[in-house]
Amino acid sequence: xxxxxxxxxxxxxxxxxxxxxxxxxxxxxxxxxxxxxxxxxxxxxxxxxxxxxxxxxxxxxxxxxxxxxxxxxxxxxxxxxxxxxxxxxxxxxxxxxxxxxxxxxxxxxxxxxxxxxxxxxxxxxxxxxxxxxxxxxxxxxxxxxxxxxxxxxxxxxxxxxxxxxxxxxxxxxxxxxxxxxxxxxxxxxxxxxxxxxxxxxxxxxxxxxxxxxxxxxxxxxxxxxxxxxxxxxxxxxxxxxx
Numbered sequence: 001x002x003x004x005x006x007x008x009x010x011x012x013x014x015x016x017x018x019x020x021x022x023x024x025x026x027x028x029x030x031x032x033x034x035x036x037x038x039x040x041x042x043x044x045x046x047x048x049x050x051x052x053x054x055x056x057x058x059x060x061x062x063x064x065x066x067x068x069x070x071x072x073x074x075x076x077x078x079x080x081x082x083x084x085x086x087x088x089x090x091x092x093x094x095x096x097x098x099x100x101x102x103x104x105x106x107x108x109x110x111x112x113x114x115x116x117x118x119x120x121x122x123x124x125x126x127x128x129x130x131x132x133x134x135x136x137x138x139x140x141x142x143x144x145x146x147x148x149x150x151x152x153x154x155x156x157x158x159x160x161x162x163x164x165x166x167x168x169x170x171x172x173x174x175x176x177x178x179x180x181x182x183x184x185x186x187x188x189x190x191x192x193x194x195x196x197x198x199x200x201x202x203x204x205x206x207x208x209x210x211x212x213x214x215x216x217x218x219x220x221x222x223x224x225x226x227x228x229x230x231x232x233x234x235x236x237x238x239x240x241x242x
Contacts, residue, residue, distance in 0.1 A: 050088050050098075053078045057099040062149040066096060066160040093167055096157065101174045103154040106147070108181040132189075133230040140205070140229070144212045151209055186236070197236050204232055 056077035061069055071092060075082045089095035143151050161168040182202050183194040191197040208225060215221035 046088075049078075049080065049084065051102075053080065053085055053088060053095075054099050054102045057095055058103065058153040059149045061099065061156050062152040066153075066156040067163070069096065071095065093164075093170065096160065096167060097170045097174075099153065100157040100171050103150055103157060104174055104178045106150050107143070107154065108178060129230060129234060132233055133226060136229050136233065137226055140208055140212065140225075143205075144209045145216075148213070152213070155206075155210070191236065200236060201232070 053074060057069065057074045060073050060077055064073075069092065071085055071089075072082055074095065075085045078085070085095070089098060161171065179198065179202075182198040186197045186201060187194045208229065212221070212225060
């Protein structure tokens with residue numbers, strides 16, 4: 001698996017120090033997008049095991065829903081013992097929290113890469129609206145089709161926030177970092193109102209993704225979606241100086 005990080009080279013692998021979950025379920029990460037030096041030896045193997053467990057959790061959540069997540073199923077999906085899972089994630093809430101953090105990181109990485117790669121050209125007027133629309137459509141395609149489990153699990157975990165107040169409190173720092181990452185993206189591509197534009201862009205991407213999942217292999221819908229993405233970029237970003 002390894003989703004966007006390994007498959008497309010976006011972002012960095014999750015570092016267990018960044019995503020450490022204490023036994024009481026508290027998250028100690030300050031930011032979804034912090035970078036730390038690569039680790040080696042036993043620590044690196046531990047990080048890979050944690051990631052395999054989290055990816056298995058996301059797969060299980062996408063298929064069965066967050067409410068039906070069973071640690072035994074995650075262990076089987078990750079091909080590790082139940083004891084290995086509980087060693088890394090002592091509680092079910094700790095596992096859900098870490099899985100949600102991974103989802104947010106995978107979601108943010110392509111957008112941050114987009115801003116770094118294309119933002120200066122767009123602001124300078126060197127990248128037209130059509131090429132920018134193509135780039136965003138490719139991001140959506142990867143998110144919805146190539147990495148469907150990550151996307152669907154993210155929607156399930158977002159709903160879990162409305163059901164579990166303690167879970168909502170635990171993931172609050174990660175959600176704040178996620179919002180800042182989106183604001184960083186819209187600033188990079190020229191927004192003068194990053195808070196407002198970030199909220200609009202985030203909501204639009206979630207909606208576009210959910211609608212695209214319900215219209216697989218529908219060329220007419222994809223044409224309409226592209227027109228919608230183009231209009232959004234035009235209104236939010238290209239007309240920023242008007």
